Amino acid sequence: MSDPQPFVFNAGAEVKRHAPATERNRDVIGNTLATLLPIDGLVLEIASGTGEHAVHFAKMFPALTWQPSDPDPIAIASIDAWRLDENATNVLPAMLLDASADWPIARADAIVCINMAHISPWVATVGLLHGAAQILAPSAPLYIYGPFRQHSVSLAESNAAFDASLRQQNTDWGLRYVEDLADVARDAGLTLDQIIPMPANNLSLVFRR
Template sequence: MTPPDSLAWTDAPTMEKPHAPATERNRDPILAILRRHFTDRHRVLEIGSGTGQHAVHFAAALPHLSWQTSDRPQYLPGIRLWLDEARLLNTPDPVTLDVNAPPELRMRFDAVFSANTLHIMSWPEIERLFALLPDVMTPDAVFCYYGPFNYGGRFTSASNAQFDAALKQDGPQRGIRDFKAVDALARDAGMVLVEDAGMPANNRCVTWRQVAA
C-alpha cells in the first residue's frame, strides 16, 4: 500500500535546492481544491512551507494570489532557492514563523494554507497554531490544510497506522491527529468547516472559513 505523503526535509540547511518527492505527487490534487476555495482570495500565508516546492507550483498556477511562504529559520534558505529559480512576481521573500515564538507579520491574510505539518508538531504546538490564526487572518479568511487524519480515534488505513508508528519513533510527540480534535480547535478559533475532501494516499484536504464576529 502507498504510504501517506510527508515532507522529508532535513534539519540542517543546505545550499543545494531541497526536494520532497511527495510534493510532486500531491501538488495537483491539492491545486484542484485550492482552485475552488482560493479563487476569490488575494493574499495567502503558507505555514510550514518546507522545501518551497508547493509555493512555486501554486503561485504559478494561481497568479492572482500573493503567496507568502513561512517556516522556521533553518528552512528559509532552501525556500529562497526555489523562489529565486522560479522568479515569480507573486512570491515575496519568505518570513520566519514559529508557533513557539509569536510572529511579527505586518499584514493579515484572507487565505492560509499548510500541508503535512500537524503530524510533525506536538499537540501543544498545534494548539498554539490555531490560537495564532485569528491574529493573522481577515474576518472572512479561508484555511486549507492537507494531510492525514484519524476519525473516531481510528486510522483510515493500515498504511496510515504504519506511518503513525514511524512518526512516533522519530518523536513521541508526533503522530496523526484525530479530525474531531483538530476541528474543535478550528471552531474555538472562530472557524466553521467548509469541506473535508478525500485525497490520494489516504490523505485529506480540509477547508475551514473564518466567521466574522
C-alpha cells in the same frame, strides 16, 4: 498510502532542498485550492518546507501573492532559492514563523498548511488554528492537508503503520484526530467547513471564521 516521510528533504544544488512528496501531491492539492482560494490577495503558507509548493502554486494562481514561511532557517534558505531560480515574482521572501509562537504578520486572505500537523508537536497545530483565527477575515479559508484520524472512520493500514513510525521517531509526532482540531478551532473562533478526501488516504480540512 500517505506520503512516506514527507519531512525528509533531499539536498539539491546549493541550498535548495527537494521533498519527493511534493511532486506527487501538488497537482491534486492545487486543484482543490482552485475551488477555495480568493481570486486575488495574500496567501500565507505555514511550514513551507523546501519551497516547492510555494513556487508551484504561485504559477497556478498568478493573481495571488504567496507568503511562504517556516520556523527553520535551512528551510527559509531553500524557499528563497526556489523562489529566485523559478523567477516566482508573486512569491515574497520567506518569513521565519513558528506556528506555536507570535506571528509576525497581521493579516492574510487565505492560509495554507501542508503536511505539518503530523510531524510537529501538537502545540504547533493549536498555534496554527489560533493564529489563523486572529489574522483571517470573516469567511476566509484556512486549508490544512495531510493524513489524519477520525473517530468514526477506520484507520487505513498504511496510515496506522505511518503513525506508528512517526511516533517511534518522535513521541510528539503522529496523526491527529480531525475532531481534536475541530474542538480547538471552535474555541479559537473557527468552524470546520469541509472535510475533503484526497488520494493516498489524506484529507483536506477547510476551516473558516
